[in-house]
Amino acid sequence: MRRGSWCAHASRPAGRAAGAHPAHRQRLPGAHRGPSAPGCGLPRRGRGDGLPARRGWRLRPRRHPHAGAGRSFHRHALGQRRGDGDHPRAPARQRAALGGAGLPVGRRPACRPAAPGRAGGGAVKRLVLLGGGHAHVHVLDRLAAERPGGVEVVLVSPHARQLYSGMVPGWIAGEYAIEACALPLAALAARAGVRFVQQAALRLDAGARCLWLADGSTLEWDVLSIDVGSVSRGAELPGAAGYALAVRPLEGFVARLDAALQAAAASPHGLAIVGGGAAAVELAFACAARLRGGGAKGPALQLLGAAARPLAGMPAIVQWRAAALLREQGIRWRGHSRVVAIDAQGVRLDCGSHLPAAQIILAAGAAAPRWLGEGGLATDAAGFVAVDACLQSLSHPGVFAAGDCAALPQGRPKSGVYAVRAGPPLAENLLRALRGAPLQAWSPQRRALYLIRHDDGAALGAWGALGWWGRWSGRWKRRIDCAFIARFGGG
Structure with missing residues (x-):
């Protein structure tokens, strides 16, 4: 399908039976669907309204x-x-x-x-x-x-501010200033008459x-x-504290990211991102855009996930499109890769092999x-x-x-x-x-709405068994994110 075109498929994730997907389960008594929240970001999954x-x-x-026929x-x-x-x-x-x-x-x-x-x-x-x-x-x-x-x-x-994770990938790619991604906690507390202890x-x-x-x-x-x-899952791995940059907490990640990307750009072994979910994929797109700079080919960048394909659990059409976009942007996907240790030269997998990397980022989920x-x-x-x-x-x-x-x-x-x-x-x-x-x-x-930004202004999207991508989806994500920040006086 043509890149940037709109696509919506009622397909289910690969390898999952129809009855196993949330969209096919019997609705539980009393369950209500409501609108989602601001758009997908890092490291959480499923930002959107x-x-x-x-x-x-x-x-x-x-x-x-x-009780009888009444409800309470x-x-x-x-x-x-x-x-x-x-x-x-x-x-x-x-x-x-x-x-x-x-x-x-x-x-x-x-x-x-x-x-x-x-x-x-x-x-x-x-x-x-x-x-x-x-x-x-x-x-x-x-x-x-x-x-x-x-x-x-x-x-x-x-911290006197709260970074909104949905916009941090945009900051990495150069779309936003970091101040535009922050909620002013101290100011919000003062407005509410709340004592703030930093x-x-x-x-x-x-x-x-x-x-x-x-x-x-x-x-x-x-x-x-x-x-x-x-906190980031994997931070407890041997060597992670000394040789890896965890996405969570966000303030520490933002403070150290520039130095990590500069070191990755100066090495032939480049950058390895551990994780295969929405947060890791969106982070990989953003880091690739930053490392390419003005359009030149960037250093090696690889994404290590435990599943066979990126975005496991999402519709198969979204997984396929994400894998294609990763290839287009020079990001190597390594499936079935479980990291068990980290050292100064790279990461060690459970199969015993060692993958060289100058810098390692942990984005494998929440702990x-x-x-x-x-x-x-x-x-x-x-x-x-x-x-x-x-x-x-x-x-x-x-x-x-x-x-x-x-x-x-x-x-x-x-x-x-x-x-x-x-x-x-x-x-x-x-x-x-x-x-x-x-x-x-x-x-x-x-269900949660997933909106995953990539660097050409478009975004991948998923809602239950539906999947799509396009520039309109990227514009939708930007409106959601910026409206959330503006509502609480940030930006």
Whole structure:
């Protein structure tokens, strides 16, 4: 098919049976589709604002097992206990992961207000927002419009800005200045009357409701909300700390990328990017554009993925087009390549072979920050904070989590779509928790929109079993991304 032409196919990913694809599964009771969030970026997958038919977030209606024909929302008061037949059940994967965390296997605590914390009676309560992720940006926006009385709100983040990952590949390719890709956390906090503490968190104690910061200070909370994102998978590999550049955290990646690309350009072995998903493919396109400079042939660039083809799990037509674009831009795809160690000369694969590379970038997906699982919070098997449909911790009702650091009960992938869409329901439930009011459940959409930029102004796109590409898709992505930044005063 001609390059840059529009294409939409209801094809399914290669190797996947029709019944195995989310588009062919039976719709779960109470599930709602909604629009996606800002466009695909790095390192998350699936940036975009989705189908334009619906806006906002929706409550999940559920039927009481002893009720008649009526319907009621999933709300529970503090201290209520429900019978086994009345409890919603977490997915089997999450039930198994929580079996050793002190929670009853097969049961998930009902959404409930936060338990009493450090403040008592008429004392001022403290809400701590840990991290400046996309969901917390929505919370700050809500607080600016509706500030609760008798509440002190504190935002803790190591940086005064939050880089929007959907636009970072555009910055790498020279499309945006880095300032245009940032959300002004300090300014948003000031507008909302929120105290901003520019420190990194080192650890937390969920039982003591205490947070330890990098400067040695501590911060107690009545209600804690965690939106710290994730770290790059593979950072724990032997040699990775000394010889690889991880995409996450983004600020560290942006600060070191120029030096890494210059070193790659000066070496015949060039650059190796570990990962085969949307984030890694989009990063490879952007780095190739930067390394080519004014159009000259750039250094060697290879993309190492565990699957046979790039963008595994997406429609086959998108995988095929991505592979063709990689070849056109001189990027070598190496499938079935699992990296087990990294050294100064390159990467070692599980088959025993060694691939030379002057610089290595880790973009193989999301992993949980280790300290999240060391504070007493219930986590899933991968170390992400286990939450219920109200985004409330399964083990500590005074703690909420959203974004990449949270393990949703519906089992959604780590995607910016879900991080952004979690913002409004998270804000609503934080305010309800501070008032002691019943919480509201949230049903995230089942599909995410993928928009993957490449350097000629076009973008690959996927929604469920549909796949397409073209310049119009690239324009759509730019509008989505720039509108998201402008909404919160960035750019």
